[in-house]
Ligand SMILES: Nc1ncnc2c1ncn2[C@@H]1O[C@H](COP(=O)(O)OP(=O)(O)OP(=O)(O)O)[C@@H](O)[C@H]1O
């Protein structure tokens with residue numbers, strides 16, 4: 001086995017955690033950094049086989065996404081990365097203005113790579129690509145829930161067309177079963193319906209210096225490219241706060257998270273925030289924190305687990321948007337979750353489960369967590385992680401659409 005190391009750039013926080021969880025499946029040591037670390041930050045990444053820099057670059061203007069991605073690349077090169085992976089969403093979340101095409105092009109130029117493959121498929125989570133078209137659980141992307149996504153509505157399932165709108169390079173597609181269109185194009189959407197297809201794609205791409213895609217291909221590619229594998233994920237179990245109280249913060253508006261919250265509410269306390277409320281955010285957060293501490297003070301056999309949700313149903317979200325406008329309602333919600341997470345840490349809480357990519361970003365930023373080590377997997381694409389630095393906190397950061405109905409119970413069962 002060679003000692004090649006893998007540097008990854010992910011365009012969102014929970015997407016990055018998803019990628020990490022796939023890479024640890026083969027026994028790699030993986031560290032996820034939130035934002036581009038200072039080169040002299042002193043973080044010891046020397047024992048990592050792969051480092052994933054998580055950005056929040058999915059929905060920002062393309063030139064900014066390019067700058068941040070190139071700065072992440074420079075960091076990963078200085079860390080010692082030999083191969084590079086650009087991770088975006090398995091539903092190819094992007095707009096006509098970008099950012100998948102512009103970022104991939106910029107990384108390709110920086111690494112002197114002419115031909116780039118795009119492999120978003122994640123069969124285990126129902127995302128497949130056939131003849132260049134993306135399907136979610138068998139439904140064309142443009143007919144799936146993604147067509148209504150507030151930031152990146154995906155209204156075209158044909159990824160060749162979607163990517164072509166974002167790059168001046170020619171775009172084609174290729175399947176591992178010998179079919180292709182415009183196979184000499186310099187940007188290739190790769191079909192994959194099963195994990196066997198992904199293994200075949202990984203073999204084809206094994207000598208590439210840069211690959212782009214969803215999390216699922218990354219693991220097979222890392223194996224095929226013989227990326228260093230030091231053996232065994234870092235254990236996330238922390239002895240001093242085992243199984244203390246746990247709080248779930250659900251800011252995701254996805255149907256999957258709503259179903260998970262409803263399931264959890266049947267047996268556990270749930271607080272539904274009213275974001276439309278004109279009270280100031282400090283008093284809304286203060287009320288939520290008081291509600292939590294009341295649960296800690298109750299005697300019981302089990303450590304208490306409670307959930308705070310901001311998006312019980314679409315009416316609650318619509319009401320907040322009507323009151324504050326779309327952007328301000330989201331910012332207000334995020335500010336409330338930020339205050340709650342800081343308050344919870346002051347209360348000594350060391351286990352947090354967060355649903356939603358933006359919400360996870362807000363919580364991690366509020367808690368000033370620079371990086372995490374990856375631990376046990378809860379559901380495909382969602383592991384427990386442990387913060388690096390003091391005080392240590394265990395987190396599960398879930399992409400809105402990930403996990404089955406019982407996700408929060410699964411997280412508690414596998415919890416450090
Ligand atoms: N009641 C609400 N009113 C307005 N905005 C809300 C409300 N609840 C949540 N939000 C905002 O909606 C956005 C949800 O995005 P988030 O990325 O957290 O979840 P998601 O889009 O479901 O998940 P993912 O991006 O992981 O697929 C956040 O900005 C959040 O603050």
Ligand SMILES: O=C(O)[C@@H](O)C(=O)CO
Pocket residue numbers: 012014015016018019088089090091122214215357381399400
């Ligand atoms: O690829 C996925 O589906 C996830 O990692 C993600 O990025 C969701 O936002």
